Amino acid sequence: MNLLLDAIAWIVDPANWTGPGSIPLRIWEHLWVAALVLVIASAIALPIGMLIGHTGRGKQFAVMTSGGLRALPTLGALTLFGLWLGIGLPAPVIALVILAIPPLLAGAYAGFESVDRRTIDAARAVGMNEPQVVGKVELPLSLPIVVGGIRSASLQIIATAILAAYIADFGLGRPIFEGLRTRDYGEMLGASILVIILALVVDGAFALAQRLAVPAGVRANRTRELRSRPARPRAILGQPINEGNQQ
Template sequence: MNVIVETFRWLLRPETWSAGGNDLLTRSFEHLQYSVVAVVLAALLAIPTGWWIGHTGRFSGLIVSITGAARALPTLGLITLFGLLLGIGALPPMIALVILAIPSVLAGTYSGISSIDRSVLDAARAQGFTTPQVVTRIHLPLGLAMLIGGLRSAFIQVMATATLAAYVGAGGLGRFIFLGINTQNTPMMLGAAVWIMVLVIVADALFGLVQRVATPAGVRRLNVVLASARQ
């Protein structure tokens, strides 16, 4: 009980939030920056690839196998490996976080495109839609919710794992966890972990809201009808 009380006291202390560069607010911004940059870089690589695979149907089995294997890679091992190769700093964990984020974004994009009924695409082609029109008027509206779901999963994974960036001398909220372990400051270590969980829950809720808004109204109504039919 004393540890819990001391943890929340640490979180509520003014100096925890304003320690001049090594405070919880500054490290939170660093943590979010790492997460956003990693997911954006992963999206730049995975979204075009996932769209092409979902659109053409080629190499889908291979991609599923690769994404499954990539999810099994130990992130700490990757950070250690890149740290040994590239030195300490933000670059080694950034590369590892991008690798961690790619499978979820790729799977979300591929699933969103491949789940579209082929008859819809055939009808669009019959009406003379060009490929850019198919992408903007069919692929994007109907596949956007699953794409955002992939980004949501990737961001949550990256945000939870970005604490390991401090292992190779980078910033982020992991600084408090590793410092708490080294100095046996349990309230600091637990306080940082609790704050990370709060940020992850908030981010997940925001992505969930965006995903709901991105789902077309007709699809939402259909899902409600199907759910009612199953009951």
């Protein structure tokens, strides 16, 4: 309990909200690095995943690549790139990009693969070429799953970006490592709480985006299906009746 109070005291301390190492600056750095990593990883993984989902080829490659990259320890990769590239942001950015690729790749090809083949065949039958099929049919219908992959990747990046402070003075990982060095566990816990809050806020934003990504026609069809469900038989005193059809 005392440790939690120390963490809250560290967060609300006005001295920690101003200056070069202030909490707002660390949060901004954390978000900036996470956004940079997400953009780079998306530029690599999403086109590949969409191509695999569209053509149906290379799925085994995507599964093996995702599994292999998931098994790669991020701290080990960070240390390796740090020894190679030296102190600074390039090493943690590369390590975090490797971490973010699997969920993005999986979300992209799973989303495209989930689109009903009959819908794609119908689009081709009315004269759409392949770019039109991808842009006007597959991408809108698969977007909720694709956004779900981006959502998963963003959470992993935010949670793991504290390792950037391992070899760079950057982000919310800096007060965590600083608190570990000085045995200021209130500072460590306070910074960890901020990371959790940041992750929850970003997750909520992507959850909303995922709901909004569902095409309006799909939402309307789901509503009609719910309203037009057949009545369920229900037994009362041994006699089955249909709900909604009582006289």
